[in-house]
Amino acid sequence: MTSDSLWKEILEYGRWAPSPHNIQSWRFRIEDATTVTLLYDPERLLPDTDPSGRFCMVGFGILLELLSIAASPHGLKVVASYEFEDTYLDPKKVGLQPLARLRLVQRDEAEKESFDRQLILDRRTSRLPYDDRPVAAPVLAKLSAVAASYGHLLEFSSDPKDVAWIVRLNAETMFFDMSEPLSRNEVGSWIRYSRAEARRKADGLAAYAMNFPGWLMGLFVKHNWLFRIPGVYQFTRAVYIASMRGTRTVAWISGPFAVHEDWENTGRMMARLWLTMTSHGVYLHPFGSVITNGKAHKLMVDHFSDSAQKRQHDLWMLVRLGHSDLPPKAWRMTLDQLLVD
Ligand SMILES: Cc1cc2nc3c(=O)[nH]c(=O)nc-3n(C[C@H](O)[C@H](O)[C@H](O)COP(=O)(O)O)c2cc1C
Incomplete structure (x- = not known):
């Protein structure tokens, strides 16, 4: 070699x-x-x-x-x-x-x-509908053990009421965040509306990987005022929530998340959590808006206040988990593009 x-x-x-x-x-x-x-x-x-x-x-x-x-x-x-x-x-x-x-x-x-x-x-990340099966208890136990080995706490629920509540909270928060120009412009700059654009740039959030029609995403980012019209908002939110049908399990993670070392450690853990899921045919879909939006974050913490006593750190991740068809692969830059002389 x-x-x-x-x-x-x-x-x-x-x-x-x-x-x-x-x-x-x-x-x-x-x-x-x-x-x-x-x-x-x-x-x-x-x-x-x-x-x-x-x-x-x-x-x-x-x-x-x-x-x-x-x-x-x-x-x-x-x-x-x-x-x-x-x-x-x-x-x-x-x-x-x-x-x-x-x-x-x-x-x-x-x-x-x-x-x-x-x-x-x-x-892969799967933003497809899931197949109505909750994630099996032994797999959830394994994931909790991985998190614990990094000093984090992974909690989960397969209660239909909790799952529906979280899926809706995520949808409402995502729509609210995207109505704010700062978030919309930054997220919008990473959206790839067509397959051709996704392939050419080989990065970003491709509409096809987001499981959302590119034209609707384009309207949403470039003419967001349309989605403040009553009826249009409710319709689009319903389409978005329907895209997550069949979700039966949600999970959230808390742990040290204050400084550079914490974030690296968290990433290392996330890699091992994700591969554990992959090895069991389980996919995840992060609900980042609920974590980063202060109001939604508090609603989430208050909703699960029963278990909050065991929680020593703030939440940094919320995901839906489940089984789906094979999700589309998100493009990556080639190694030649990533290598620097
Ligand atoms: C730290 C981190 C946070 C993420 N947050 C979100 C999120 O809030 N919503 C989402 O749909 N995907 C989220 N993702 C998934 C990425 O968008 C995804 O990994 C990327 O587009 C590549 O796709 P792949 O995972 O299918 O390879 C997150 C990924 C990472 C590593």
Whole structure:
């Protein structure tokens, strides 16, 4: 193997890492056979909807964990060290910025990887209807155990009333957030309305992956006032809620989520939660608006106040979980596009 080829093999898995709005802010510079510099593109962050960069950093945490899993068949892991000025992602910087040095290091016996790296390629977000089956209790127990091993608490409900309440809260919050120009413009800039645009840019939220007609999404983003007309709003919200029919399980996660290290750790956990789901044929669909919108967040916390006593940290993630048809694959940039000289 040449000095580049092992890294290229590993990074080929990493490029399938999920990121908020599929922004793929990462870039890689291969230094030598064991070292890569991980960089970020400040133009591919979300300064208006994720001002601290915490969710973008969760994406980097996921990437780091997936790279390490991808290296495991070679008896290796990927270790990240933050040796540069920035440990926080800064959207005000100009040009690509170094974030961390990644090194390939030998794994010892106790660090044997349990995941098959094929799961990285099979993992997807599913915004399709689910098939009316709640997620099986042993799978939920496994997911809770993964979260607990990272110091997080994963709670869930398969009570139809809770599920319907959360699906509706998410829909109302998403519509409210999109009526605000700041959020709408930032999210709108990442929406890819046609299949051709999604393929050409190879990033962003493709309407087909969102399971929403591109033309309706275009109207929603570019002529949002239309959706404040009574009747039009109710109709579109009903279409959106119907797109999630068959959902029988929702889950939410709380844990340390204040500083850079927390966000990376959270991302690493999320990678392992997601692959656990993939290995059991379970899909997830995050409901980010409920977490980031202050009013919806409080409603959510108050609604589940019974279990709030066990909760030592704030919620940072809410998802619906279930089984669906194979969701469409969201495009990714090619490795050549992600590699920097
Ligand atoms: C930290 C994080 C937060 C996300 N939040 C949302 C969300 O609020 N709503 C949503 O529909 N998808 C959300 N996603 C899913 C991404 O949009 C998705 O991973 C990306 O578009 C790539 O698609 P894939 O997961 O099918 O590969 C989130 C992903 C990550 C990593």
